[in-house]
Amino acid sequence: xxxxxxxxxxxxxxxxxxxxxxxxxxxxxxxxxxxxxxxxxxxxxxxxxxxxxxxxxxxxxxxxxxxxxxxxxxxxxxxxxxxxxxxxxxxxxxxxxxxxxxxxxxxxxxxxxxxxxxxxxxxxxxxxxxxxxxxxxxxxxxxxxxxxxxxxxxxxxxxxxxxxxxxxxxxxxxxxxxxxxxxxxxxxxxxxxxxxxxxxxxxxxxxxxxxxxxxxxxxxxxxxxxxxxxxxxxxxxxxxxxxxxxxxxxxxxxxxxxxxxxxxxxxxxxxxxxxxxxxxxxxxxxxxxxxxxxxxxxxxxxxxxxxxxxxxxxxxxxxxxxxxxxxxxxxxxxxxxxxxxxxxxxxxxxxxxxxxxxxxxxxxxxxxxxxxxxxxxxxxxxxxxxxxxxxxxxxxxxxxxxxxxxxxxxxxxxxxxxxxxxxxxxxxxxxxxxxxxxxxxxxxxxxxxxxxxxxxxxxxxxxxxxxxxxxxxxxxxxxxxxxxxxxx
Ligand SMILES: Cc1ncc(COP(=O)(O)O)c(C=O)c1O
Numbered sequence: 001x002x003x004x005x006x007x008x009x010x011x012x013x014x015x016x017x018x019x020x021x022x023x024x025x026x027x028x029x030x031x032x033x034x035x036x037x038x039x040x041x042x043x044x045x046x047x048x049x050x051x052x053x054x055x056x057x058x059x060x061x062x063x064x065x066x067x068x069x070x071x072x073x074x075x076x077x078x079x080x081x082x083x084x085x086x087x088x089x090x091x092x093x094x095x096x097x098x099x100x101x102x103x104x105x106x107x108x109x110x111x112x113x114x115x116x117x118x119x120x121x122x123x124x125x126x127x128x129x130x131x132x133x134x135x136x137x138x139x140x141x142x143x144x145x146x147x148x149x150x151x152x153x154x155x156x157x158x159x160x161x162x163x164x165x166x167x168x169x170x171x172x173x174x175x176x177x178x179x180x181x182x183x184x185x186x187x188x189x190x191x192x193x194x195x196x197x198x199x200x201x202x203x204x205x206x207x208x209x210x211x212x213x214x215x216x217x218x219x220x221x222x223x224x225x226x227x228x229x230x231x232x233x234x235x236x237x238x239x240x241x242x243x244x245x246x247x248x249x250x251x252x253x254x255x256x257x258x259x260x261x262x263x264x265x266x267x268x269x270x271x272x273x274x275x276x277x278x279x280x281x282x283x284x285x286x287x288x289x290x291x292x293x294x295x296x297x298x299x300x301x302x303x304x305x306x307x308x309x310x311x312x313x314x315x316x317x318x319x320x321x322x323x324x325x326x327x328x329x330x331x332x333x334x335x336x337x338x339x340x341x342x343x344x345x346x347x348x349x350x351x352x353x354x355x356x357x358x359x360x361x362x363x364x365x366x367x368x369x370x371x372x373x374x375x376x377x378x379x380x381x382x383x384x385x386x387x388x389x390x391x392x393x394x395x396x397x398x399x400x401x402x403x404x405x406x407x408x409x410x411x412x413x414x415x416x417x418x419x420x421x422x423x424x425x426x427x428x429x430x431x432x433x434x435x436x437x438x439x440x441x442x443x444x445x446x447x448x449x450x451x452x453x454x455x456x457x458x459x460x461x462x463x464x465x466x467x468x469x470x471x472x473x474x475x476x477x478x479x480x481x482x483x484x485x486x487x488x
Contacts, residue, residue, distance in 0.1 A: 010054035011098075017062045025074030029428025034067030071431070075451035076460055078376065079433035081238070081266050081396070083298040083448040085349075092352030093300045096345045103137075103345040104338075106331040116347035117332055122354050123305055126362060127264075127291065128271040128284055134311035136318070136337040137303070137347050141265040142186040144290035144306035147318065147339050149190050149230065152259040152288060155313035156228035159257075165316055169195040177201045178220050179232035180212035180244060184263060187232060201232075210242030214252055221256040229258040235280060235289075236267015239437045239444065241396035243267060247282030260286040266448065269296040270394055272359070273366045279394070288314075296366065296395075298450045299349045365450050369395045372457050373447040379461040380445070385468055389442050398435070398442040403480060404472060414441035415480050420467055429463030430456075 101109035181203030231253035270276035293303030308314035319336035377397030381388035389398035
């Protein structure tokens with residue numbers, strides 16, 4: 001057996017299993033069916049003392065995970081904000097593993113380094129960010145925030161004569177983050193990782209449109225104008241996809257010498273669409289931005305992007321030079337911009353996704369998801385007992401379900417809404433997640449998958465209608481209707 005053929009059986013089995021999975025998505029339940037107990041029973045085996053053929057490992061892996069894999073790669077998955085994978089991106093991701101390059105530096109993989117240069121250029125162009133911005137390909141938006149906010153923190157403190165890179169944070173002036181109250185939890189965690197602490201974040205009240213008002217921000221800035229400040233703005237908040245008004249807020253924040261960071265985990269992608277671009281007007285004047293490839297671009301996990309308008313601050317926060325690594329001034333050394341050192345060549349899948357779609361294809365993907373979200377949310381809201389809470393402006397909407405029993409209270413409606421979402425999930429026809437928005441439980445509808453089509457939308461609406469009927473009749477054991485007592 002030559003060396004190459006040692007890989008063939010396992011890879012061929014993996015290919016066949018992968019195709020079987022992807023090609024069955026249309027007909028399979030969207031939610032996982034296997035219980036925690038079953039999965040533990042199958043997967044928590046004693047570690048075998050002897051090895052086994054690689055293809056057997058793959059076959060058993062597939063058998064043992066059966067029923068525990070969500071249908072998130074398919075077109076009827078509308079939970080959280082989770083994209084699928086484009087064919088070229090998925091295939092390129094496999095190649096990335098086959099090549100097994102260390103994407104830390106040019107010396108470890110010249111091709112990967114240049115692929116990332118291309119990704120940076122294309123992404124800045126598509127997202128409407130300045131040419132001179134530096135960038136990093138991170139594991140997700142969480143680490144993109146950490147990367148960008150490390151640059152922000154160090155730059156703000158450097159202006160006050162404090163060099164974080166050398167001196168750390170003990171004794172440093174405190175930094176505050178002013179944001180709308182709709183900020184994502186990944187910001188909270190970034191403040192913990194960066195030594196700024198969760199108390200550094202102040203969530204300011206948003207208006208009816210879910211946006212931070214200029215007057216509210218100005219009041220907060222004025223409150224302590226000399227405190228080093230990061231203003232965090234939303235390009236698509238997690239519940240309703242709200243956009244702060246960048247054209248007003250960024251110049252205002254800059255008047256107070258604040259650093260403006262934009263969380264655009266999915267919302268930054270609206271810039272590629274002629275229909276939605278206006279939502280991002282002025283965003284290019286921010287100081288840093290974070291977004292994801294694994295959400296709306298439909299690149300496999302893990303794929304996030306950080307961009308910083310001040311490359312020196314970014315580089316100071318991240319770079320490292322070591323005697324055992326050669327440095328080449330002609331190239332972009334990825335580890336000078338990333339929080340990690342050795343890592344996978346995650347640029348390859350992004351490169352492939354952008355090549356497969358082209359500029360027009362990315363725009364069509366964004367428009368298509370927004371159209372599907374609109375049809376889904378308005379279709380579901382038209383069902384008896386459903387209430388439209390947020391009509392999608394982009395690809396996110398909210399619906400609430402009203403308990404039809406006389407005297408039902410807000411908390412009954414909350415329970416009814418959760419029960420309805422669970423009933424749809426149990427049907428296997430579609431999957432939505434829940435959220436609490438403005439104090440009320442809602443079904444959160446998010447469309448991020450390139451595969452979602454009109455049939456998927458119709459099927460999902462029919463599944464919700466069916467679940468509503470079952471709930472109303474008390475058919476389901478977990479239906480609030482089937483409970484013997486009822487509060488009034
Ligand atoms: C608005 C927003 N910001 C940040 C994140 C974090 O992104 P990631 O999971 O890629 O780290 C998410 C979603 O998970 C999000 O919706």
